[in-house]
Every structure is written in structure tokens, then in C-alpha cells.
Amino acid sequence: MNxxxxxxxxxxxxxxxxxxxxxxxxxxxxxxxxxxxxxxRPIVALVSASDCHYCEVLKDNVLIGMDRDRRIIxxxxxxxxxxxxxxxxxxxxxxxxxxxxHGVFLTPTVLFLDGDGRPLAEPLVGVxxxxxxxxxxxxxIAQSRHKLSN
Numbered sequence: 063m064n065x066x067x068x069x070x071x072x073x074x075x076x077x078x079x080x081x082x083x084x085x086x087x088x089x090x091x092x093x094x095x096x097x098x099x100x101x102x103r104p105i106v107a108l109v110s111a112s113d114c115h116y117c118e119v120l121k122d123n124v125l126i127g128m129d130r131d132r133r134i135i136x137x138x139x140x141x142x143x144x145x146x147x148x149x150x151x152x153x154x155x156x157x158x159x160x161x162x163x164h165g166v167f168l169t170p171t172v173l174f175l176d177g178d179g180r181p182l183a184e185p186l187v188g189v190x191x192x193x194x195x196x197x198x199x200x201x202x203i204a205q206s207r208h209k210l211s212n
Contacts, residue, residue: 085121086129088137088157090148091179098135099177104206106134109161111142111169116189120170124196134203141169150179172199174206182206 088094088107098105108125110117121138129136139147141161149155149163164173166185174183183202189195 085125085136085138087145088139088147088160091137091150091160092148092152094135094137095150095175095177095179097177098175102207102210103133103135104182104203104210105137105173105175105177106203106206107137107139107173107175109139109141109164109166109169109171109173112140113142114169117170119192120172120189120195124199133207139166139173141166150177172202174202176206176210182209 085108091105094105097103106128108117108120110121125136128134139161140157142158144156144158147155147157147160149160155163161171164179166173168187170187170189172186174181174185176182183205186198186202190198
């Protein structure tokens with residue numbers, strides 16, 4: 063099944079409630095970092111853009127509800143929006159600058175970060191395969207948690 067058809071099938075099965083839900087935006091990564099360090103949870107950050115169809119597919123079909131997952135701290139970074147953000151060092155910046163600082167130029171990209179903003183796993187860039195995306199995501203979450211526990 064090709065990627066476009068898979069995405070369309072995923073979209074057609076989404077409930078109305080999921081379409082209305084949003085991921086929590088990154089606001090204070092320094093505070094999130096402290097929580098991550100204290101609890102041993104990785105920060106999973108979806109870097110998105112408003113015109114990114116696959117970002118919406120991922121949010122609506124894979125990531126929605128994961129904000130309540132006790133294994134991670136989930137945040138969204140809107141790369142094309144100059145939303146105010148406090149970075150891991152406590153500096154006031156914006157989502158666009160934060161994404162650029164972390165080397166993100168394509169959306170969707172999911173970052174896996176420790177409490178200091180260092181990468182724990184290779185970023186998940188794009189949608190390599192819609193059918194297996196959750197597997198790829200879960201694998202990187204497990205890798206991140208393993209690194210934090212050592």
C-alpha cells in the first residue's frame with residue numbers, strides 16, 4: 063500500500079474527538095527538563111509546521127493521547143510559528159529558533175531529548191512508513207528510556 067493511500071485510510075478512521083485535540087506546546091523546556099531529570103522520562107518533541115499534512119496525521123493517529131503516557135514528556139514545537147519558549151538553558155527564544163538549534167529543517171521530526179536537551183535517540187524524520195510509525199516511535203522511546211536508566 064502506498065504512503066498516500068495509507069495516510070488517507072488513517073485519516074478516514076479518526077474520531078471527531080481526536081480531530082479537536084492538540085498536543086501540549088513546548089513553553090518551558092527548562093522546567094520540562096527538570097521534570098525529565100527528576101523522573102527519568104525522556105522529552106519527546108514533535109517538530110511540526112502548520113502546512114504539514116503528515117504532522118496532522120501523526121498527531122491525530124499516533125501521538126494523541128501519548129501526552130498522558132507516564133513514560134514520556136510530550137511536547138509540540140511549531141517550527142513555523144514564533145511562539146515564545148524558554149529553552150533548556152533558561153533563555154527566552156521561540157519555537158522556530160529552538161527547532162533550528164536542534165538541527166530540524168523538515169517536518170514532521172520527532173526529537174528524543176534528556177533533561178538537558180541532549181539527544182537520546184536518532185530523530186524520527188518524516189513518515190518513513192505510516193503502517194509501522196508507532197513501532198519506530200516506540201523503539202526510540204525504549205532506547206531513550208534505556209539510556210536514561212544507565
